[in-house]
Amino acid sequence: MNRAEKDLPLMTTVDDETYDELMALVEQRIVHIALWEDSLADGLADRPADSAAQDTFDIDLYLEDGVYFELYGVACFDDPDAEAWNGLATTGERLATLVKSGARLNDIAVDEDDGLILVIGASGGQTLYLAVGAWLLAEWDELPE
Numbered sequence: 001m002n003r004a005e006k007d008l009p010l011m012t013t014v015d016d017e018t019y020d021e022l023m024a025l026v027e028q029r030i031v032h033i034a035l036w037e038d039s040l041a042d043g044l045a046d047r048p049a050d051s052a053a054q055d056t057f058d059i060d061l062y063l064e065d066g067v068y069f070e071l072y073g074v075a076c077f078d079d080p081d082a083e084a085w086n087g088l089a090t091t092g093e094r095l096a097t098l099v100k101s102g103a104r105l106n107d108i109a110v111d112e113d114d115g116l117i118l119v120i121g122a123s124g125g126q127t128l129y130l131a132v133g134a135w136l137l138a139e140w141d142e143l144p145e
Contacts, residue, residue, distance in 0.1 A: 117130065
């Protein structure tokens with residue numbers, strides 16, 4: 001186990017108990033999303049990120065009732081069968097647009113390896129799927145600037 005794994009109690013799979021806890025967050029409005037320029041995975045691997053070709057991201061997702069996700073190694077999809085979004089700038093713009101349109105956490109899903117998938121819905125029927133490599137849940141009192 002490396003130092004980062006000892007310091008951060010990251011969740012990487014969803015069991016029945018975790019699933020039930022996460023389902024309690026469904027239908028909450030997303031009030032803020034922060035997309036990080038530097039990925040934890042890139043830092044651990046000691047490799048520079050190519051932001052134009054990047055297709056996984058580290059994201060903080062803040063829900064209206066004071067809970068937020070720290071999401072690591074997230075791939076963003078418009079459809080489960082579509083290609084993952086590419087590019088840090090483009091992804092940041094698309095996520096900001098979703099939040100401004102009143103996006104909500106519509107559902108919690110699990111992939112074939114028990115990995116977390118957050119299903120985000122926005123006005124107009126747009127849906128976004130976030131396939132999450134690892135995550136933490138925490139509480140927030142004040143939104144970041």
